[in-house]
Amino acid sequence: MLFQKSLLRELRSTSGGVLAVLLTTLVTMILIRALGRAASGRVDGELVVPLIVFNTLNLMSTVLMLTVYISVFMVLSRWWRDSEMVIWLSSGKSLADFLKPVWRFMWPMILLVALMSTLVAPWSKQQIAAFEDEIQNRSDAQRVSPGQFRESYSGQRVFFLENPDDEGGRTGAVFIRSIDANGRQSVLVSSTGKFEKDLEGQQWIVLERGYRTDLMPGYWETQTTGFEVYRFRVDHAARGVKSEETIRSAPTLTLFERTEPVAQGELALRVGLPLLTLGLGFLAIPLAVTQVRSGRAVNLLLALLIYLIASNLFSALTATVTQGRLSFEMAWWPLPTLLLAITAAMMWWRMR
Incomplete structure (x- = not known):
């Protein structure tokens, strides 16, 4: 009980700091781009703040996924570096015992990722499209x-x-x-x-x-x-003509009813993000195993490389579905399943 409480407490406190840093970085990047558009006259000054808010909400699912991955990796890496992990392993714990507390930390975040990717992100894209229509429909x-x-x-x-x-x-x-x-x-x-x-x-x-x-x-x-x-x-843009509802801003339930490849690709992206968060969160457990004498550089590089490969591979799979070269069923679950299989293999190898 003490083991799980201490791990959960540190995971939650670390995730708050990680989320704050990621959000600050994201908002700063969006702010710079929005101010650039406002300075060039493409966006009114009063629209800058709403555009920042909606663009941030659109990317929150990715931010939360990164928060889970980085938090688990950072906490367990510190435990290995400070020899705290040695104490727990000597008391009879194994890497498999970390699965339960990590899952207790992850499942609310996974629900948030699912909420953001399936409901909030499409809604924010609709709002962004409405602002773009307003900008384009000015004289x-x-x-x-x-x-x-x-x-x-x-x-x-x-x-x-x-x-x-x-x-x-x-x-x-x-x-x-x-x-x-x-x-x-x-x-x-x-x-x-x-x-x-x-x-x-x-x-x-x-x-x-x-x-x-x-x-x-x-x-x-x-x-x-x-x-x-x-x-x-004076020139006018075409007034009264709203941009059509795009696939990216369509409600998730609507995507289930559509069979065209573009809709299936967007649906695979929304459904797959929570599962990808699950796979990356568990994979961070064996990735954090560090030999005190060898340092953390190798583990950090490996963790970064695996995230880049996983995120780009997931984007490639959904893009392949959008192009009609892969079915929806083969896009959203194979990569998270592969990450879980790699997690099991690495934990078995670490515990030998």
């Missing part, structure tokens, strides 16, 4: 930010506006570079401008007191024209 006027260059949805214009007024629709100085269907480049500069809507709801940019410079392709001559008022239509 050029809504995308303009003061002091930053913005490209239109058509890719034919680049805007630079000073101090856009969201309420009045007026701006400071305006710079616009455009290319027409014939390849002619035009640069428009005005001291002021404003956004207007016509009776049909179409939005226009009205430039006041400026110049237009045209350059034909293949010619060095330019033509400059002054104007008092210049109007052109």
Whole structure:
């Protein structure tokens, strides 16, 4: 009883620290990417936090799986390094006695992985897709930010506006570079401008007191024209068109009803992650066996190598199902079963 309590207590405390480190690393990486998109104008600043939250939830199943694997390996490695394991083995314990407390530590985490992979991750992907739709369904006027260059949805214009007024629709100085269907480049500069809507709801940019410079392709001559008022239509993305429900964001129960390879591959991924967590958690027990004189470097490298091989092999199996070259039944259980078989073989070899 004392043996199991001490092991469980240390596993749970270690897993909290490991989870905090992994989450911090993950959120930092997502934050950097989201801030990069916001700085380039592809995402509004107010959408950065929701995107970070939903992307983090999407990857939580992998984070929890890594937490289980690293926690078991770290705790048992420390026991071997500090000769604490020698005391327990001398008292009649064996590596097989570690299976029960490790399982008691793992099963709530495995349930969380299953919950994240089958329910939370698809829901978070739906929310991310909804935000992407909202971003894509904005007009050029809504995308303009003061002091930053913005490209239109058509890719034919680049805007630079000073101090856009969201309420009045007026701006400071305006710079616009455009290319027409014939390849002619035009640069428009005005001291002021404003956004207007016509009776049909179409939005226009009205430039006041400026110049237009045209350059034909293949010619060095330019033509400059002054104007008092210049109007052109604002590009819009296709409004009201939502992206279709993708396989990756489809509910898990829906995937069971679909027979196409893409759906079967996604289903194998969601079902296989909890089992992969189980296999890696038990495999960490014999991997942590360390000879005090030889150090931990070999075990650390071996543990890292096995995780990389297992995760990449699992991804390859699910991708093969997606391509229609492997059935669903042969993708989600063979790898976890192989890991459990390797665990049994290594424990038998260690206990000889």
